[in-house]
């Protein structure tokens with residue numbers, strides 16, 4: 074339920090208690106108009122239910138208005154969390170004390186701003202039944218203009234003309250209803266805004282949580298594989314250690330363990346890189362890609378010296394600038410290692426082609442990696458990059474590596490897909506195609 078807090082302020086005897094009694098407590102206006110009401114001596118609170126909202130009315134005593142305008146503690150009690158401050162003045166006092174009234178309003182306006190109460194400040198000129206009815210509209214309009222002119226504030230304040238006189242009783246309801254509508258609309262807008270903000274941040278957290286879980290799953294899966302391989306290798310070593318003649322087998326198994334340890338290290342690096350991407354810590358600038366690709370190819374050859382690898386870079390230009398960062402080398406390495414790891418040929422062939430491509434008005438640099446590996450079946454082509462593949466479907470080794478590639482390409486606002494090198498026959502090898510936006514302002 075929406076709660077609206079209204080603070081009633083004004084000089085003594087202007088009609089604050091009377092208005093509250095009639096509007097919120099159902100008192101008879103005829104009686105109120107004729108009776109002498111005791112002056113309010115201390116701050117009073119009351120809560121009322123109007124339709125779907127709770128209205129808290131805070132009535133301040135007129136006789137301590139001057140203290141209120143000076144005393145911080147009283148201001149906290151009287152205005153804090155107020156949604157509306159209604160300053161009430163009546164027609165007789167306006168005639169006599171207009172300067173004084175203007176001064177009060179200016180002070181309240183200032184308190185509202187400096188204390189960041191952010192309430193709506195509204196003026197009620199009360200007891201209009203005391204104005205001669207001849208030309209009353211003209212007179213009221215004149216007062217309205219004069220008040221705002223004398224106030225000279227950065228914004229114009231709303232003024233309502235009110236009375237409890239039975240013939241004019243609608244004026245007070247009209248004034249309060251308009252005031253409440255203004256405030257409740259503001260409330261609803263704020264509520265809507267907060268709801269939207271909450272939704273966005275909730276989605277962000279949910280996504281982050283899902284991603285973390287996905288990495289955790291893949292990480293657990295891959296590390297278990299690695300540990301399992303190491304464990305079986307260690308068992309083999311134990312067997313061989315009783316058979317001194319099996320020296321060659323012994324070495325092979327030792328190599329296998331080393332390989333697994335390297336895989337484990339890569340896995341950890343992948344996780345680190347992924348969290349770097351998620352944190353958005355990596356700045357994206359312009360970077361020259363041919364050189365990065367060459368470095369990645371060198372790294373591949375260096376770490377897999379026991380394999381015969383032919384890599385050719387086919388590029389029309391010596392330099393291509395793309396919108397990326399240092400992690401681009403990582404991206405290329407993942408693709409290249411992937412081509413080697415899923416390849417059973419004695420000689421591993423990788424052809425990389427760099428060209429330009431315009432897609433939907435955006436200039437991309439297109440990197441193609443054609444290999445002679447075991448290829449990827451059509452049913453797996455989309456899934457290898459998606460986050461949804463199930464553990465048992467994932468070909469061994471395709472885990473965080475390709476996910477990292479995908480996330481990086483997304484960060485660079487590029488695109489990635491895999492096709493058959495020879496269309497329709499995936500067994501001939503794959504063609505990984507990556508598009509990364511081109512950069513022209515080379516520094």
Ligand SMILES: Nc1nc2c(ncn2[C@@H]2O[C@H](COP(=O)(O)OP(=O)(O)OP(=O)(O)O)[C@@H](O)[C@H]2O)c(=O)[nH]1
Nearest residue numbers: 085086087088089090091106110112113135236237
């Ligand atoms: N003519 C006229 N008199 C009114 C009207 N509303 C209230 N009064 C009279 O104004 C007088 C003062 O009203 P209160 O409601 O006590 O004033 P207050 O602002 O609460 O004063 P403090 O409690 O001293 O701050 C009472 O005698 C009411 O009868 C109105 O619309 N017209």
Ligand SMILES: [Mg+2]
Nearest residue numbers: 089090112113
């Ligand atoms: Mg009172």
